[in-house]
Amino acid sequence: MTFNGNHLLGLEGMSRDEIEYLLDSADSFREISEREIKKVPTLRGKTVVGLFFESSTRTRTSFEIAAKRLSADFVSISGSTSSVSKGETLLDTARNVAAMRPDCLVMRHPRSGAPHFLARHVGCPVVNAGDGSHEHPTQALLDLLTIRGVRGRIAGLEVAIVGDVLHSRVTRSNVHALRTMGARVRLVGPPTLLPSALAEWGDIHHDLASGVRGVDVVMMLRLQRERQGANFLPTLDEYSRYFCLTREMLELAKPNAIVLHPGPINRGVEISSEVADGQASMILEQVANGVAVRMAILYLLAGRGRASVEQRQAV
Amino acid sequence: MSEGGAILFAGGTLIDPANDRHGAYDVLVEEGLVAAVGAPGSIGADAQRIDATGCWVVPGLIDMHVHLREPGYEYKETVATGTQSAVAGGFTAVACMANTKPVNDSAAVTEYILDRARESALARVHPIGAVSVGLAGRELAEIGEMYEAGVVAVSDDGMPIADGALMRRALEYTQLFGIPVIVHEEDPQLAGDGVMHEGRVCLHLGLKGMPSAAEEAMVARDLALLAQTGGKLHLAHLSTAGSIRLLRDARERGLPVTAEVTPHHFILTDEAVREYDTNAKMKPPLREQSDAEALVSALREGLIDVIATDHAPHHRDEKEIEFDLAAFGIVGLETALPLTLRLVRDHGLDPVTLVRAMSVNPARILGLDAGSLAVGRVADITLVDPDYVWTVQLEELRSKSKNSPFGGWEMRGAARTTMVGGRIVWSRGEQG
Structure with a gap:
């Protein structure tokens, strides 16, 4: 090939x-x-x-x-x-x-x-x-390379992509590549940023806890600050209340689950510092890859x- | 081209729904009028003979929705080039929208357009006046003054009328003159800065969408207003199955509403945008297969009255750019007839319905002396060859602009001869 x-x-x-x-x-x-x-x-x-x-x-x-x-x-x-x-x-x-x-x-x-x-x-x-x-094809390739490097394979893994799915080029490339490689995709976010028509790409979850429960990989998306004010969400504070990946939320995933983020991260908005800097975080590995x-x-x-x-x- | 003398269309099939004629008839034209209609070979006259064998002789096609761009945007199109394009497509008359520069919101601009038409047009030109001053959607334009000068309808086409109270007054006030209000139905907030239909393809391409509801919400509003005010409402370029449901309901209630559809909305879907083709970018946007099917069936049953092109010329520089930034709209005058003939061949559209939608009904809605080939009527005639095979070469379009998604398409059917007031203004050579 x-x-x-x-x-x-x-x-x-x-x-x-x-x-x-x-x-x-x-x-x-x-x-x-x-x-x-x-x-x-x-x-x-x-x-x-x-x-x-x-x-x-x-x-x-x-x-x-x-x-x-x-x-x-x-x-x-x-x-x-x-x-x-x-x-x-x-x-x-x-x-x-x-x-x-x-x-x-x-x-x-x-x-x-x-x-x-x-x-x-x-x-x-x-x-x-x-x-x-x-x-954003090179971003998705580096995400897949990171997942494969840590887990040895992509096929059969359950991957949750969380956040502003609607506007995310990282999501689109990842959805195509992950599904082609045999992973199962969940999409997680509020309905304003995750239209129901995207159900053909993966299982839709509007609840973060159900979205990350039992997954192998949590892929967090950067929340663009300008979404606030365009009525996709009321405030960043309220967004983080429902969709910020905290340690408690991450504990719902598989014990050896890994966390990816394309960066730059908004600490405390979509991801807590504890998770971003924790053992599960592959953020710097992604950059190297x-x-x-x-x-x-x-x-x-x-x-x-x-x-x-x-x-x-x-x- | 031919001037003055008598002309006999011989051996063709006459389709003249206004006079209940559909069959083998010869048609004689003298001094600009239909002089005789009779059985094949029955009209003896000293006339130039046009062999219409295998062709349809129909009342001149009328496109009630075009943008001629003059005055102000002559780099895109002029009255001269736009009507050259019209007659090549078989149209003997066009109605031109008001979004020129200056806007056609005054009798002076209406008169200017009519002057330009007298000087340079191959087809008849019927101006449409603005509903509101400057298309700004605030105050009514001087509709009476424009009516006296010659407008056949009013429309803020291109700029949806967001203000429901203004729309109400327009429907009421135009009753003084009996002319229709033609509406481009789009809720500006819902459409937002969308650039294509909001659906699967849009989500894939990462482009901003315009939901079907942006059109349907405005159709619903205007039908509700119409029920209250009366007047004449004409819904331009409907694009969604939901709009068709609303139209059907309004018709069943007997509301004075008419509607049109464009060939691109019934032939193409949002899949045409896949490669970010800016010639598939228009308003309303290309919708989904189920929408296109709803439009075709509404056309077939006569629920939709009119096929119009929304001929919207744009310069190359306004299309050869990023999809988000490209202008909305495509040219359509030279492809409308063959695209509609596809429906006749493949989707059971009755040729009589085609002639109603492309001639009889627009004439009726706009109050034009056209759409009929009765003896004594003006000889605006299109000779349609339904089997003429040709390929769309964009550079060969007569329109000044070449922004069409149909470049390279093989077409079947064309206007072989176009006659305006007894004068042949277009005639297609034997092999293109």
Whole structure:
């Protein structure tokens, strides 16, 4: 098995073999970050351009470190402060960047579907580093890598995803990947942030206790503060009263259950400090795995060279 | 193209529901009027002969919901290009919405549009005036002044009338002139900043949704008002099965309401948005399969009166951007007829019902002297070839804008000849 995509835009529709292959590839890159000299020449001479149209310190840093550990040149453009604020369209930005012959583009954008638009208009691979409320494929891959690393498998595990499911790109990517890999998914949150139509993705729980009871993995989502004031919830205080993962709540899960969070965390809102810093928390493991996942993706996409991608697009 | 002389449509099938004619008839046109209708071969006249074999001769199609964009947005469309597109699609008349710049909320703008039509239009142009000044939804526009100048209806289309009291007054006041209030039903708070139908696909794509209830709540409100005030209410571009249920109930109660549907709402569903195609972005949004089916069956049984395109031209630069930011709307004049013919072929739509929905009923609702091919009536005629096979090439559309989701679609059926007032304004070559 191999990964044949020209881009990594999302995990929806990806096969079990493909996801397995990406996780195995990422596993093999983990070791490089443990070396004293954390650099291999694999992507020497390749250029990776990050287009960050939405602020994202940790995802951008993670991609940058991944690129540099593979010896690629990494250049990053912050959309919100550059030509976009001067009125340049995404299409013009894409064409201009493409004209500089990058080997891979990494894009974070506040609008769902923006990386798909980019991919249609440039001749090089595009990696979605999070688009609006749609997908965040590298985050889900690092979550799966973390789960698999700790539990040895994904199939058969029960995973609760808790919080603002409606607006969460992390959820969408995870739901597709977890289900494809054979995990059972529960979605937990208030009805305003968890529409009943999502029942096709997993069992719906509006009660945190029933949602986490007996699960192997609790995946907490960051609650965007702007949801307060848009009437998705009355106040953050009231939200935390019903949906904050505390030690007592976590005790309802399996004894060896683990807790994931894509960060940055709101301590005391969706997760208590006790849990975030506790034994079950895999938050820092996730961050470490993020670099490995992104190295694997850049290796697989940027490593091919432009010609091969264009040939594949032609057929 | 042909001027003045007599023209005989020979050998075709006449579909003229206003006169209960459906069958083999020849139609003679002289001096801009229908001069004779008779059995095949029975009309002897010194006339240019158009072989209508295999085709339908129908009263000129009327699209009662288009955006011609002039004045103010001539970079998207003009009266000239919009009516070129209309006649290519078989339409002999269009009614154009008021959301121009300036808004058509005064007799001066109405007169300007009619002047431009006289100078440059291939089809008849019937302006629709604004309900409220500047489409702002606060004060009634001078509807009487606009009526005197030539508007055939009023509508704030594009901007829903959020204020129920204003809507009530509009339904009452328009009774002075007997013209309909055409409503774009959308609760602005419920629709919010949604960009597509709120449903499964929207949840997958992570886009903001507009729930069906945003339309249905306003339909329910306006039908309740209508029951109280009387007047004429025309529901534009209905899109949900729930709206159809409300319409059915209102009809059964005898309320003076009419309704329209667009071809894209009965042909496409929200699945068309899957690849973030901005040409599948419009208001109301493409809904679900069950909605499309409800629209088709309401059309078949005559519950929906009218097929209209909501032809909404937008420049490439307003569509080749992020989905969230792209303009709402698509062009429709050149694809409406073949898309509706799909219903005739595949979904049991009676051709007579098609002609009612695309000619007779819009003429009746807007009070136009059209929709009939009785002897002595104005010769606005569309010659429909239901089997003409062609492929939609966006660059070849006559509209100034190319924002259609039907690019590359193979179509069956087209207008072969379009005649306005006895003059042939469009004629399709033998092979496209």
